Amino acid sequence: MMGAHRMDWTLYGEGLQTNAFSTIQNWRFRLENEDLAFSDWEQLGFPAEAVIRLFFNSGKHFGDPALLAELVRIHQGLSAFHAEEESGAYRLTQALMRSFLDKHNQSYDHLTYTAMPIFELFQDHRSFDILLRTQADIVIALICDLIRFELRTLLGEEARMQQHLPAPRKLRQRIYVAIRAIVSCSAFDEHLMLPAHIDHLIGLWQEETRQEDRAISSYLAEETLALTDGIFAQLDPKLGLLMDLSLIPVYVAHDEYLFLRVLQAFEMLFLIVAEGLNECIGLIAAESYSVAAERFHLLNNVLRLSPAIFRILSTMTSATFNGFREYMRGASALQSENYKKIELYAAHPDPGRFRSPSFDSVPRVTREYLQPAFANLQDVVMPLLPGSCPAQDILQPMIAGMQALDSTFVTWKVTHYQIVKAMIGDAPGTSGQTSGTPYLKLMLEMPLFPYLKASLARPAAM
CATH class of the missing domain: 1.20.58.480 (Methane Monooxygenase Hydroxylase; Chain G, domain 1)
Structure with missing residues (x-):
C-alpha cells in the first residue's frame, strides 16, 4: 500500500468486487493469526485499494454490512498494538480506518469526510x-x-x-x-x-x-x-x-x-x-x-x-x-x-x-x-x-x-x-x-x- 503507483480505477465489475472482499478477509485473517510487529506493516500492505473500491460501489452511507464487519474486526486487531515507535504504514492504516468506519461508528464529521487524518500524514512542517x-x-x-x-x-x-x-x-x-x-x-x-x-x-x-x-x-x-x-x-x-x-x-x-x-x-x-x-x-x-x-x-x-x-x-x-x-x-x-x-x-x-x-x-x-x-x-x-x-x-x-x-x-x-x-x-x-x-x-x-x-x-x- 505504501508504493507510489496509481491505482487502476477503470477495472470494475462484479468479479473484481468479489476479489476485493476476499482480499480484505485474507488480510484480516493474517492480522488475527500472525505475530506481527510495527516493522512488519510496510511489508504487510493493508489492502486499502480493495476497501475503497467497494465503497465506490455503494458509498459509505450504504456500506455493505459484511465489509463493515470485516473492517471493525481489523480495527479491533489494530488496537492490540502498542509501541513507542509506530511505522508510517501503521499510522496510515489507522487514519484510513477513521474515514472507513466513521459512518458506522457515528464519528463521522468534516475531518473524516475530507480524509484530513490521511492528509496530515503527508504534510511537511519542517519550515x-x-x-x-x-x-x-x-x-x-x-x-x-x-x-x-x-x-x-x-x-x-x-x-x-x-x-x-x-x-x-x-x-x-x-x-x-x-x-x-x-x-x-x-x-x-x-x-x-x-x-x-x-x-x-x-x-x-x-x-x-x-x-x-x-x-x-x-x-x-x-x-x-x-x-x-x-x-x-x-x-x-x-x-x-x-x-x-x-x-x-x-x-x-x-x-x-x-x-x-x-x-x-x-x-x-x-x-x-x-x-x-x-x-x-x-x-x-x-x-x-x-x-x-x-x-x-x-x-x-x-x-x-x-x-x-x-x-x-x-x-x-x-x-x-x-x-x-x-x-x-x-x-x-x-x-x-x-x-x-x-x-x-x-x-x-x-x-x-x-x-x-x-x-x-x-x-x-x-x-x-x-x-x-x-x-x-x-x-x-x-x-x-x-x-x-x-x-x-x-x-x-x-x-x-x-x-x-x-x-x-x-x-x-x-x-x-x-x-x-x-x-x-x-x-x-x-x-x-x-x-x-x-x-x-x-x-x-x-x-x-x-x-x-x-x-x-x-x-x-x-
Missing part, C-alpha cells in the same frame, strides 16, 4: 516555506486528479460515481476552469514546469465549453492527460498515493468527487494561511515587522487562489449537489480545524461565539486556544497600534498586509455564501448545528482582524 510548497503541490495534485476523473467520464472510460451525471457541457466547463486553476497555483512552486502550449490547451477547452454533443477529440484528450501526467511526474510520488487513498465518498453521485476535491483543496489553503499567521505571531513578537509584512502579503496571495477553486465548484448545479447532500449530514465545513485556526490565530472571538457550536465542533483547536501560554496576533499587534503607542513607519507595510488579507478573507466568505445560497437556499446546514445560509450571512461582515479598524480610527497616543 513554512516547505509547507507552502508541499501544500500548493497537493492542491495542484487534487485538481489534476479531478481533471482526469472528468475527462475519463467524458470519454466513457470512468466506472466510478456515474450516477446523477451533469450535462457534458458542465464537465467541459469544469476541465477548462480546472486547468486555469493549475496555472494560478503553479506560482507557488517555482520548480513546477508547465508545458509551453498550456495557453493553447486552455483555449481549446474554452472552445469545448460551447459544445454539447461533439465528442472530445483524441488530440485534446491525449494532450490533457499528458498535462496531468507531466505534472504528477514532477511532484512527490507519494502524492499519487494520497490521491488514491483520500476520496472515500458517502454516496455514488458523480459530483461528490468534485465536491470532495474542492473541500480538500480549500483545507490545504487554510492550512497554509493558519500556519503563516502562527509564524507571524512569533515574527511580530521578535520585532521582525518587515518579514511579517512579507508573510501577510504572501498569505493574501495564497487566499486569492480561492476564486479559481470557487470557479471549479460553480460548475456543480444544485440538482447534482442535492443528489448526495442528504447523505453528508453530520459533516460540515463549520468543523474545519484549519479555518478555525485562522480565526483564533487572528483574533480573540466573542465569548458567546466561542461557546457556540461553531467552536464546540473543533475541540482540538479550542484546547490549543485555552492553553495559558496561547498568544495570537491580537495580543502582539494591539500594543503597537495607535492609541497604544505612537505609530511607526516601519509598521505600515505590515498593517497594509494585514488589511489586504482581511479584505480577501471577507471576500472569500461572501463568495462562499453566494455559492451555498445558490445550492441550498435557506436549508439548514449539514452539521445540524447551524441554520445554514442565515448563519453564513450573519458571519459575512465579521473581519479577520476586527481590532485593526477600530484601533487605527483612534488618534495616536501623545
